[in-house]
Amino acid sequence: MKVIKQLLDFYINSSIHVALAVYALSWITLKKFNINYDENILYFNFYATITGYNFVKYFGIAKWHHRSLAKWLKIIQVFSLLCFVLMCYYASTLQLKTLLVIAGFGVITFLYAIPFLPKNWYLDTQQNLRDISGLKVYVIALVWSGVTVALPLINNEVLIHADAVLTLLQNFTLVIILMLPFEIRDLRYDSLKLATIPQKIGVKHTKSLGLILLLIFYLIEFFKDETQTNYLIVQLVVCVVLALFLMFSNQKRSAYFTTFWVEAVPVFWLLLMIL
Template sequence: MKWLKQFLDFYLNSSIHVAFAVYALSVVTLKRFGVIYDVNVLFFNFFATITGYNFVKYFGIAKWHHRSLAKWLKVIQVFSLLCFLLMCFFTLKLQEETLITIAIFAVITFLYAIPFLPKTWYLDTQQNLRDISGLKVYVIALVWSGVTVVLPLVNNKVAFSETVIITVAQHFVFVMALMLPFEIRDLRYDSIKLATIPQKIGIKRTKVVGFGLVLLFYFLEYFKDNIQSNYLLITFVISLMLAMFIYFSGNNRNKYYASFWVEALPIIWMLLMLV
């Protein structure tokens, strides 16, 4: 079973799982708007997620410890390079309007990882958006909602409408709620200067906030045009599961609880939509 654990760790550490989650939310969007399966934008999102996440996670390590990189990290570097090349390949197949949208979110991701702020702004050892007090969860939710809703719809020339805005807001709220188990898990390790939600209000109140976000996520479905009972049922099931994940989250849970099971919820959402 040792090889299975090693494979699972690589699967998680190389950001493949989170890439499947972004891919799944993109499929949910296309399905919800009746768009035919768009291979180019879906695979772009998949490989761009791996590239972006690994860049954010390992940029500092690779920069300062390049010669002494652990073997697993070197493998992830090579894997990330391959994913970057595949991302570039699918980028060339996207619409011009989509590329403009991608550039906006790429800049946000870049600023999230790279030190650029004056020293009077940053709170920790890095001068980037990631270290601004309380900003992390909002930046991630913004990028996820943008790449999983705006990108697929722009690439398929879906008209901008009130339902699109509601869907962006729904994905934003969903991702914020989805991140709370991660925030709770990392409570023991995050610098107090990051001012995460659990650090500010504690675990119990964080869960209450999470339940509020779940309710908002569900009831936003009623504000969309052409409300369908099957979508309401699927959204209810996902909301219930998300609420349960938040309820049972803790800073002493198994490391796979958030990294694998919670992160798998978008994939479950996609499977329910496809069924």
């Protein structure tokens, strides 16, 4: 059991799980717009997610404690380097206009982790985007929605029309919903200066907000010019599952409740669409 737990922890801590979620949402976009499986953009998104997330999570640790890094963190560093190389390979297969958009998201990811603006903009000593009061969840939602919708469409020569914008809005809303159980779980540990949603409106109202956003996420599908009945049914199932996760969220839940089960929802959604 100890070995299994160690492997699961590595799977989560090395960002493989969250990368699968991004991969799944990207493939869902392709399926929604009847685009053939695009290995290049899907694999790029997968490896870029691992590279970006591990950079954001471990930049500070690696910077100040390089010589005394724990063995597991050194393994993650090597793994991240391998994923970076694979990310660069798949990036070389993408169209120029796709790479330009990627560069924009890359800058946001970099600024999310690296100090770059005056200290009085920030909470404490860390001068990066994730420490600006109330901004974190929206930055993550913006990057996720852009990467999982805009990149697959642009790389496949699909014009950004009304349905594409609605899908972008859907994924933006979805990511905010997915973040709420995390913010509820971390309520005891987050600095009050972060101004997270549960800190501002409380856990009860956060759950109510999540249910409202779920309704919006689902209803947006009806405003699209092209949608399919089976997709509506699958999306309804996903909304029910998300609602249950949201309602059962609290500060005492195991970390696996969010980092594994909640983040698995996009993969579950993809599997339903495939089946």
